Amino acid sequence: MIPEIVYIDGEFASGNRAGQVVGYNAFTTIQAGIDLVATGGVVRVAAGDYEETLTVTKPLALLSESGAENTVIRNTYMADVATLSVLAGPVQVGDEGQGFTLVGFDSSEAGQVAVQVGSEASESTRINYNRFSRGSGAGVSAVVNLGDNELDAEKNWFDAESGPTHSSNPDGRGAAVSDFVRFNPWYTDSALTQLYEPADGSEQTTALGTPLAWLEQNGIVPPAEGPMDWDALDLEDSDGDGIPNWQEYRDGTDPRDAESLLKFVTIEWCNDDKFYLEWLGGTNGLGTPYDIEFTPTLNPANWQRIGQRERVQGVHDWMSPSLMTTPSGFFRIATPLSATE
Numbered sequence: 001m002i003p004e005i006v007y008i009d010g011e012f013a014s015g016n017r018a019g020q021v022v023g024y025n026a027f028t029t030i031q032a033g034i035d036l037v038a039t040g041g042v043v044r045v046a047a048g049d050y051e052e053t054l055t056v057t058k059p060l061a062l063l064s065e066s067g068a069e070n071t072v073i074r075n076t077y078m079a080d081v082a083t084l085s086v087l088a089g090p091v092q093v094g095d096e097g098q099g100f101t102l103v104g105f106d107s108s109e110a111g112q113v114a115v116q117v118g119s120e121a122s123e124s125t126r127i128n129y130n131r132f133s134r135g136s137g138a139g140v141s142a143v144v145n146l147g148d149n150e151l152d153a154e155k156n157w158f159d160a161e162s163g164p165t166h167s168s169n170p171d172g173r174g175a176a177v178s179d180f181v182r183f184n185p186w187y188t189d190s191a192l193t194q195l196y197e198p199a200d201g202s203e204q205t206t207a208l209g210t211p212l213a214w215l216e217q218n219g220i221v222p223p224a225e226g227p228m229d230w231d232a233l234d235l236e237d238s239d240g241d242g243i244p245n246w247q248e249y250r251d252g253t254d255p256r257d258a259e260s261l262l263k264f265v266t267i268e269w270c271n272d273d274k275f276y277l278e279w280l281g282g283t284n285g286l287g288t289p290y291d292i293e294f295t296p297t298l299n300p301a302n303w304q305r306i307g308q309r310e311r312v313q314g315v316h317d318w319m320s321p322s323l324m325t326t327p328s329g330f331f332r333i334a335t336p337l338s339a340t341e
């Protein structure tokens with residue numbers, strides 16, 4: 001009977017352990033387990049440092065028993081041979097808490113590869129929760145896909161917080177991957193705890209925090225034949241109302257309408273103990289509530305938030321809720337970039 005699960009431990013001696021018979025379902029090398037497990041079976045590898053080059057020619061799962069940190073597969077003796085070659089699939093290499101540290105032949109020469117996947121296996125192979133090392137040389141690749149179906153190599157550590165070296169990841173400085181390797185998200189730490197969170201292109205902003213998409217929606221775009229200087233556009237006052245575009249975003253007003261700007265229209269002292277305010281504002285921009293701030297004197301100013309008001313389009317009103325201790329002072333409407341408690 002061919003075993004569905006085989007156990008690998010470099011320290012197995014001859015003789016049997018509970019349920020494990022050395023030479024049948026227990027081996028000291030990973031390659032022996034790969035060769036002798038049933039098709040579609042599981043090769044379970046105990047913690048240790050395995051100096052091997054592996055070739056997989058049938059569907060199986062290769063899993064460690066105690067994670068990538070404790071289970072290393074290393075090619076120390078065969079230059080120009082991948083540490084792990086996958087020639088048929090589906091094959092799974094690693095899973096959560098059951099990955100490997102995979103080290104290619106350590107050389108500064110290009111062409112040293114940790115995992116190479118053939119075209120017959122690329123679509124159905126998964127390589128996750130592993131760690132790749134660049135070794136001492138820059139020439140070591142983490143994952144090379146010889147096929148043109150996308151290979152799942154998400155959630156690995158590529159030996160750099162910036163992710164693997166590949167043209168589609170211009171900031172990546174880690175071990176390289178070939179084309180047709182899906183590597184995003186990757187782990188940004190070797191302990192495999194923090195996944196990289198890609199920036200959403202729609203959330204790009206100017207230096208002052210104005211979304212580029214908001215400027216575009218309001219028809220404020222760089223000239224076709226000029227520099228893409230969004231920061232300069234942000235500082236412009238496109239409608240000539242005295243308010244720069246970045247401020248109109250925070251105020252929620254229309255940067256193309258000079259009548260639309262944040263301003264008080266009414267300030268009243270009523271019933272001898274309350275202030276009543278009205279101001280023009282809008283919802284065309286930042287969505288955080290307006291802060292109503294007050295200072296009894298401008299020299300020195302001591303602005304304190306005394307209320308908040310949800311945004312609407314047009315006129316806002318607000319009545320101070322409690323007795324104001326001073327019948328004179330100054331108000332302003334503040335629009336902090338992020339909501340404050």
Ligand SMILES: [Ca+2]
Binds near residue numbers: 245
């Ligand atoms: Ca303006």
Ligand SMILES: [Ca+2]
Binds near residue numbers: 239257
């Ligand atoms: Ca305006």
